[in-house]
Amino acid sequence: xxxxxxxxxxxxxxxxxxxxxxxxxxxxxxxxxxxxxxxxxxxxxxxxxxxxxxxxxxxxxxxxxxxxxxxxxxxxxxxxxxxxxxxxxxxxxxxxxxxxxxxxxxxxxxxxxxxxxxxxxxxxxxxxxxxxxxxxxxxxxxxxxxxxxxxxxxxxxxxxxxxxxxxxxxxxxxxxxxxxxxxxxxxxxxxxxxxxxxxxxxxxxxxxxxxxxxxxxxxxxxxxxxxxxxxxxxxxxxxxxxxxxxxxxxxxxxxxxxxxxxxxxxxxxxxxxxxxxxxxxxxxxxxxxxxxxxxxxxxxxxxxxxxxxxxxxxxxxxxxxxxxxxxxxxxxxxxxxxxxxxxxxxxxxxxxxxxxxxxxxxxxxxxxxxxxxxxxxxxxxxxxxxxxxxxxxxxxxxxxxxxxxxxxxxxxxxxxxxxxxxxx
Amino acid sequence: xxxxxxxxxxxxxxxxxxxxxxxxxxxxxxxxxxxxxxxxxxxxxxxxxxxxxxxxxxxxxxxxxxxxxxxxxxxxxxxxxxxxxxxxxxxxxxxxxxxxxxxxxxxxxxxxxxxxxxxxxxxxxxxxxxxxxxxxxxxxxxxxxxxxxxxxxxxxxxxxxxxxxxxxxxxxxxxxxxxxxxxxxxxxxxxxxxxxxxxxxxxxxxxxxxxxxxxxxxxxxxxxxxxxxxxxxxxxxxxxxxxxxxxxxxx
Ligand SMILES: Nc1ncnc2c1ncn2[C@@H]1O[C@H](COP(=O)(O)OP(=O)(O)OP(=O)(O)O)[C@@H](O)[C@H]1O
Ligand SMILES: [Mg+2]
Numbered sequence: 001x002x003x004x005x006x007x008x009x010x011x012x013x014x015x016x017x018x019x020x021x022x023x024x025x026x027x028x029x030x031x032x033x034x035x036x037x038x039x040x041x042x043x044x045x046x047x048x049x050x051x052x053x054x055x056x057x058x059x060x061x062x063x064x065x066x067x068x069x070x071x072x073x074x075x076x077x078x079x080x081x082x083x084x085x086x087x088x089x090x091x092x093x094x095x096x097x098x099x100x101x102x103x104x105x106x107x108x109x110x111x112x113x114x115x116x117x118x119x120x121x122x123x124x125x126x127x128x129x130x131x132x133x134x135x136x137x138x139x140x141x142x143x144x145x146x147x148x149x150x151x152x153x154x155x156x157x158x159x160x161x162x163x164x165x166x167x168x169x170x171x172x173x174x175x176x177x178x179x180x181x182x183x184x185x186x187x188x189x190x191x192x193x194x195x196x197x198x199x200x201x202x203x204x205x206x207x208x209x210x211x212x213x214x215x216x217x218x219x220x221x222x223x224x225x226x227x228x229x230x231x232x233x234x235x236x237x238x239x240x241x242x243x244x245x246x247x248x249x250x251x252x253x254x255x256x257x258x259x260x261x262x263x264x265x266x267x268x269x270x271x272x273x274x275x276x277x278x279x280x281x282x283x284x285x286x287x288x289x290x291x292x293x294x295x296x297x298x299x300x301x302x303x304x305x306x307x308x309x310x311x312x313x314x315x316x317x318x319x320x321x322x323x324x325x326x327x328x329x330x331x332x333x334x335x336x337x338x339x340x341x342x343x344x345x346x347x348x349x350x351x352x353x354x355x356x357x358x359x360x361x362x363x364x365x366x367x368x369x370x371x372x373x374x375x376x377x378x379x380x381x382x383x384x385x386x387x388x389x390x391x392x393x394x395x396x397x398x399x400x401x402x403x404x405x406x407x408x409x410x411x412x413x414x415x416x417x418x419x420x421x422x423x424x
Numbered sequence: 425x426x427x428x429x430x431x432x433x434x435x436x437x438x439x440x441x442x443x444x445x446x447x448x449x450x451x452x453x454x455x456x457x458x459x460x461x462x463x464x465x466x467x468x469x470x471x472x473x474x475x476x477x478x479x480x481x482x483x484x485x486x487x488x489x490x491x492x493x494x495x496x497x498x499x500x501x502x503x504x505x506x507x508x509x510x511x512x513x514x515x516x517x518x519x520x521x522x523x524x525x526x527x528x529x530x531x532x533x534x535x536x537x538x539x540x541x542x543x544x545x546x547x548x549x550x551x552x553x554x555x556x557x558x559x560x561x562x563x564x565x566x567x568x569x570x571x572x573x574x575x576x577x578x579x580x581x582x583x584x585x586x587x588x589x590x591x592x593x594x595x596x597x598x599x600x601x602x603x604x605x606x607x608x609x610x611x612x613x614x615x616x617x618x619x620x621x622x623x624x625x626x627x628x629x630x631x632x633x634x635x636x637x638x639x640x641x642x643x644x645x646x647x648x649x650x651x652x653x654x655x656x657x658x659x660x661x662x663x664x665x666x667x668x669x670x671x672x673x674x675x
Contacts (some may be wrong), residue, residue, distance in 0.1 A: 376514040377524070379474045380584065381502035381532035390527065394518025394567075 007048045015069035017045055019170060022138055023072055027143055029116030034286035036125035041140040051134055057132045059314040059346045060285040063138045065254050065330060066228060068274035070198045073169030081165060084188055084220065084411055088159040091146045096171035098144040112174050120147075124176060124206065134232045138172050138202040145173035145203075152180035152210070155381045159186040159408070166196040166223070174190060175205040179213040186216040186405070191231075193224035193251065203231040209241035211265060216403070220415070223252040225280055228362075232258040233352035237297070239265030246403065247274040247286060248412065252421045255284040262290070274303035275396045277416065278311035278343070279423040292328040292358075301332040304396050307343035308423045316348045317362070323354040332362040337369070337395050339424075389424050393417055425489060425624045426473075426592055431652045432483035433472050435650040442479070444648035445629065449590075450641075453620040457634055457659060459669055460629045460645035466627045467511050470596045470647065472510040475501045502528075502551045503535035505591030509581040509598050511627075516568040521580075524568050525550060552588040555569060557613050574601035593617065594625045599633040611636030631663040644670055 009017070020041050027037070050057040078094040089104035098111040101136060115121040125142070127135040148161065162175060179185065191201060201223065209215055223229045229252040235347050237243055249255055261270060270290060278284050288301055303315050313336070321328045334347040349362035369391050377387035392417065426449065433443040442465045450456045462467055472479050473486065475498035481648055492611050493501055510609070516524075530540040541549070555627060557579050569577050578598050585593055595614065614624065614637050626637055634642075634656065642658040643650045652658065652672035662670075 086530075091440055372514055373516050375476055375478075375527075376510075376516065377499060377519075378498035379476070379502055379508055380528040381499050381535065381588070382528055383499045383531060384497065386527070386531065387499070390524075391516070394516065398518045 002406065006063055006389065007046070009045075009048065010063060011357065012069045012278065013044070013048055013063075015071065016137060016141075017041070017123045018070070018305060019072050023141065023143075026227070027116075027141070028113040029119065029121060031119045032122035033116050033119055033125065036122050036217055037140045039137045040125060040127060043127065044133070044140065050131055054131050056287060057133075057317070059316065059348070060256055060283065062133060062256070065283055068198070069228070070169055071198050074375055076285050078165045078167040078194055080163060081192065083159075083163070085159050086188060087159070088160045088161040088188065090163050091148075091313070092163045093146075093171065093173050094165050095167055096143050096173060098146055098173075106154065107160065108149040108151065110147050112147055112176075113143065115147045115176075115190055116142070118173045121174070124174065128234070128260065134202060134230045134256065135204060137230065138174065138232070139206045141170065141172040141202070142174050142204075143172055145175050146347045148175065148177040148411055150177070150179045150183045152182060154183045154185070155197060156183075158184040159188050161188045161190060164189075164191045164201065164203070165270040166191070166193050166199045166201055166227070167195040168199055171199065173203050175203070177205065178208045179210060179215050180211040182212045183210070184214045186408075187218070189219045191218065191219075191221045191223055191229065193227055194224065196224060196226065196229075198226040199224070199226045199363070201230070205233045207233065207235040207243070209235065211239040211241060213238065214240045215242065216246070218246040218408075219248065219257065220412075221247070221249045221251060221255065221257070222415070223254055223255070225251070226281075227252050228254040228260070230256050235259065235261040235264060237263045237268035237270060240267035241265060242269045244273070245270040247272070248415075249284050250277045250415065252284065253282055255384060257286045259286070259288045260290075262293050262355050263299075264293055266294050266296045268297045269299075269424040270299040272299070272301040272303075273399045273402060274301075274315070275399055275416070275424070276303070277304040277396070277419050278305065278313050278314050279308040281310055283312045283314075285316070287316040289313070289318040290320070290330070292319065292325045292330060294322070295325050296327045297325065297330040300330070302399060303334040304399055305334070305336040305345055306339065306396060306420070308339050310340070312343070313345040315346075316350070318350040318352065319360060319362075320352040321355050321360065325355050326357040328358040328360065330358075330360045334364040335395075336364075336366045337392060338366055339369075339392070375404045385424065388406065389417070389420050392420055392424065425452040425454075427487040428484070429487070430484035431472070431481065431486065433468070433481045436478055436480045441482075442648055443472065445484070445613050446645075448643060448650055449558060450489065450625060452623055454641065455602045455618065455624045455626065455637060455639045457639035458645050459640045459642065459659065459662055464645045465648045466518075466645050467596055470594045470625075470627060471506050473501075473506060473594055474498055478630050495588070499531070500535065502588075503532040507590030508586055508591050509578075509585055509593070509595045511596040513569050513581050513602070514578040515572075519568045521564045521566060521568050522550070525554050525584065525587060528584070532588060551589060553583055556616075557583050557586070558609055559583055568652045573607050575603060578602055579606065579610060582610050586613060586617065589617075591621065592623050592625070596627045597629065598626075599628055599630060607633065608636060631659050634648055634659050646671055648675065
């Protein structure tokens with residue numbers, strides 16, 4: 001068998017290569033950027049999209065699941081919407097193009113296209129590892145996004161909203177974000193679909209938190225029912241830095257949200273809170289890896305899943321504790337409410353611990369609506385379907401409540417109840 | 425108001441018969457006390473009245489204002505005015521108490537074709553009712569019954585009852601877990617609801633509660649049947665002599 005034999009490309013693989021060929025003359029960046037793009041595409045072309053034979057893609061066979069990729073639609077129209085939280089500064093990416101109008105003055109920001117054009121971005125355009133399909137697709141086709149620096153000591157009183165609005169075609173965006181020492185901010189990464197046309201959206205966000213930065217990053221994914229959404233957040237936490245990452249998936253047909261982090265400064269604390277609202281035919285995967293690389297760092301991960309219809313969900317969570325990362329404290333939980341016999345959720349928690357003085361644990365449960373709770377609500381006059389919806393809501397609301405910001409909590413609660421009413 | 429006729433009911437899961445030919449009539453305006461040894465079926469009867477699906481009625485009927493309620497589900501029964509204050513109120517994490525009260529109240533009103541309450545009107549009613557029952561307003565900010573003490577839960581049940589203004593109130597051992605002062609406060613709350621168009625069934629083990637909520641009739645439930653009925657003096661008799669004589673006489 002000749003290892004060099006080119007694979008037979010699937011429709012989606014062909015479409016990605018075609019998109020590259022069609023766009024390359026027009027994509028920003030030359031110099032070192034172009035060969036970096038070429039190299040990523042070459043890997044994609046020779047290896048194809050990942051299949052279940054690769055460990056990190058075992059539950060999400062991307063090659064089989066990504067049936068088609070919409071062609072580029074450079075003239076499709078999308079416009080900004082009101083921010084989720086009134087008063088937020090908005091950085092909009094409309095159908096893959098950053099809208100450079102009205103950039104906030106509180107942070108240093110430029111479009112990622114500029115970074116590609118002057119070549120600074122070339123250093124970003126590498127795959128994390130051999131299985132990094134999202135890095136490859138996004139890195140070869142990336143057009144825009146924002147490069148953001150929050151200067152040391154800055155406290156943002158209002159959230160910063162990264163608003164990605166998609167109506168058709170493809171969107172490949174990047175957000176390298178540096179939070180300087182002692183900064184405090186809430187960032188909302190919001191993915192919206194404004195048409196029924198299928199889109200492919202890939203996003204890579206690279207977050208660096210300097211010492212004592214205290215950041216809440218909320219990913220609200222509300223793509224359309226025929227969209228594919230491939231996203232990756234990479235983060236690096238400095239000394240005493242705190243990152244709270246909320247992920248809410250409430251849309252999309254094929255969704256893979258990767259989260260990869262390392263704690264590189266002592267006292268760093270990471271919290272992941274995930275809500276997967278899965279209905280219809282969706283396949284939604286959250287894949288998480290965290291390296292506790294230095295002593296005295298902490299993390300907790302709580303994922304709550306609600307599944308209807310024929311939805312499939314995946315959570316892979318891997319926590320690694322380096323040999324000298326003593327006093328690591330890491331706890332991971334994944335709880336699933338399966339509301340349909342045809343729905344299915346796979347949870348794969350994994351601990352790789354090389355230090356001896358640590359506290360690590362994980363648990364995965366599948367539960368049903370508590371019949372006694374249901375009866376109690378009904379005995380007070382609440383009809384069964386409404387009572388059920390209240391209990392499902394309660395299951396995920398415990399996570400939303402952790403946000404501590406009343407306005408934001410209410411907004412997210414509304415989004416969640418609207419979604420549940422539509423699917424229950 | 426309530427007529428239970430030759431009721432037989434069993435546990436749906438394993439078919440064990442718990443209620444075995446029970447007859448009981450309670451008129452509008454009446455306060456009826458049900459007493460009886462542990463495990464005799466008092467709570468089961470109250471669950472069946474509320475429509476809990478863990479139990480199956482195999483024979484007999486329950487008429488409420490002349491109509492059978494056996495086909496109604498729990499929320500319909502509640503909206504028609506049947507209220508059960510639970511022996512063990514349920515903690516429901518994640519469901520905010522105020523939201524629960526508002527949804528319950530408005531769903532019942534909707535069922536009866538009444539307008540929903542405005543939020544200010546609702547809040548005013550809750551404030552008034554909780555003040556009367558000396559319930560700390562902070563408690564209502566917590567999830568439903570979560571972390572409430574035993575006595576607080578019982579008070580919260582009576583608060584729900586006061587807000588929902590049911591027509592048939594079933595109190596299952598509401599007195600257990602209440603301190604002496606709370607017993608008086610809760611009894612006052614129940615007495616305030618007494619009216620000619622309302623009936624109350626008080627399930628209790630102790631004469632003490634019946635000194636505050638004075639019953640018109642007292643019934644002894646044993647092995648799923650009412651084996652003796654009388655007036656309030658029957659409760660005093662039981663307190664003094666226990667159940668043995670009555671059980672022997674019925675056997
Ligand atoms: N769901 C159930 N599963 C199994 N057994 C049950 C169930 N419900 C009731 N029982 C049994 O039926 C009998 C009657 O129970 P019930 O709770 O009605 O008694 P009770 O008269 O309220 O007693 P207590 O005074 O102790 O509250 C008991 O033996 C109880 O164990
Ligand atoms: Mg009982």
